[in-house]
Amino acid sequence: MSMSITLGREDIVRLCERIEGAQTRAYAIPKLTDEYPQMTIGDGYAVQLELRKRFLAAGHKQVGWKAGLTSKAKMIQMGVSVPSIGFLTDRMARPESSAIKTSDLVHPRVECEVAFVMKKTLRGPNCTLQDVMDATDYVLPAVEIIDSRFSGFKFDLESVVADNGSSARFVGGGRARYVEDIDLRTLGVVMEKNGEIVTMGASAAVLGHPAEAIAMLVNILGELGEELPAGSFVMSGGITEAVAVKPGDSIVARFQDLGSVSMRFID
């Protein structure tokens, strides 16, 4: 993966403003590579960093990170061999069992994930699954509400990275557990929409083990010259396929050993 930056400062700011506008005013834009076909993944992360700086300058607080494109199926679909990462802020957090507005989102979808809360700082390169396990305070179940700002969810890795990995909202909840008390590889997950099972799987769907996704995230951060600080909330990527939601929908994600997370969607 090339982390080299080929775009000039002006272009990065221009693309960042385009993404920021689409995110804050909830409208779809064409993927960035339509205009910048030479754009690299490094450029995508440069745009994401610019976006993060703007949000932080506006008073948002960063709470952690998310890994995306972590299932084999999604990686093959995207033609990539590494996950993407995005940052998470307090403004994206929604409480468990709450009503989540969709009018400020473009085309939201939900996925079930295992989330990690870190007690030690991790740095790449060479971060391993075991390093992640040792640095984890606890895990909890989470639902991520992703929302690509690109028309028809059509994008490539460069564009989705710039769009902060489609991050939009997230809900953590259920029951916190120590990693040593459960088998993180075989956790079963069921997602119900309006009382009906819509998708299901087991946590190994995420790179064979969700902690593997966190290790890869730490290594990507390392390539970007950053670390994963203690206290971070990190989502390891969708176990289940992303399910579209609209106002009136009610979602319950049930996790083996971790309880459940629920929410409903309103206009």
Place this chain on the structure above:
Amino acid sequence: MDKQKITAYGDELYEAWVACRPVRPLLEREPEITIEDAYQIQERFVARRVQAGEKIIGKKIGATSKPVQDFLGVYQPDFGMLLTGMVFQEGDTIDLATLIQPKAEAELAFVLKADLKGPGITAMDVIRATDYVLPCFEIVDSRIVDWKIKIQDTVADNASCGVYVLGKTKGDPRQLDITLAGMVLEKNGELFSTGVGAAVQGSPANAVAWLANTLGELGIPFKAGEIILSGSQSALVPVVDGDELVCTVGGLGSCRVKFSGRSAA
């Protein structure tokens, strides 16, 4: 369907099973076969195996999950009989030459400690009557050429049962969350697919209750000690010479099986 035809088709399937040579779909030749007829053909097929020395030791529930229903084009559960000749142990190598067109399914097996007789059986009764559950592989196989089956064909063919392999770790369904237990299926060391108990009729216990009630209508009880295969939690996995499969049920344990040789089709 008259008795003679039922016997003839049951014999034909038995002989196809003995010779490992598939036959044309029954429904193609006999469009009027009902599901009830098909179960009578199954009864004949199974009776021939029993006459030849096997014993019935349990039941299997088939076509319970969406991936399997989509593959089979069969959108209702069905059942078949488990016989002594189908049993393999964890870690065994299965000789594919004894099968026609095998595919593996990862499942949860129930071993009963009390009789269960429908109708009126609920999932709670199933848990109560269960001694323990085991991770298991069912190797389904079809005596119908190219798996060109409709519900009547698979029912007549003993619900396409081939052989099965039970894992060694016993779980208590009062302690294990059988509905949310994850199912991780690996083929030759690589992740093949994942699933969860809920994939089977909302819970494997629901599938077992369904069968208890369905058999109850026919006056057949589950007996203490019987093994019930509750249905696939995974997509069907085609297997060839040298393949090794491992399924792991979260909170329970795993079951491993190897394959060698060549299947007939």
